[in-house]
Amino acid sequence: MNKIVVSVKAAPNFMLLLEFEGKEYRVFDFKAYAETKSGFPLEIIKNRVLFESVRIDGTGTISWDNDFDIDVEFLYNNSIAKSDSDFD
Numbered sequence: 001m002n003k004i005v006v007s008v009k010a011a012p013n014f015m016l017l018l019e020f021e022g023k024e025y026r027v028f029d030f031k032a033y034a035e036t037k038s039g040f041p042l043e044i045i046k047n048r049v050l051f052e053s054v055r056i057d058g059t060g061t062i063s064w065d066n067d068f069d070i071d072v073e074f075l076y077n078n079s080i081a082k083s084d085s086d087f088d
Contacts, residue, residue: 003076004060010052014045016062018079026079033078041068 007019014031030051034040044051044064053065063069 003072005056005062005072005075008054008056008062010054014051016054016075016079017082018062018075020076023084025082025084026076027082028075028079041066044068 003020003022003024005018006021007017009017011017011027014029014034016028016030018026018028020026030040031045034042034045043066050064050066054062055064057063057069059069059072061069061072061075
């Protein structure tokens with residue numbers, strides 16, 4: 001996959017609003033994965049400020065101030081498509 005994240009926003013309930021190249025919008029439920037999948041640091045859902053520090057890194061995916069990142073393919077495959085009007 002050659003998709004990259006061009007925009008990310010932390011939303012309520014530990015959701016991530018993602019815009020991929022080509023104006024493709026998706027929502028990723030970080031909390032659901034952090035609570036059920038190994039490898040996700042629970043410290044991010046225990047600290048709202050840390051969660052909100054999410055940003056695009058230099059590789060076209062996202063990362064946080066604690067240097068945790070998520071593979072762009074994983075984000076894409078485990079997120080739900082939304083219309084751009086859902087992101088206003």
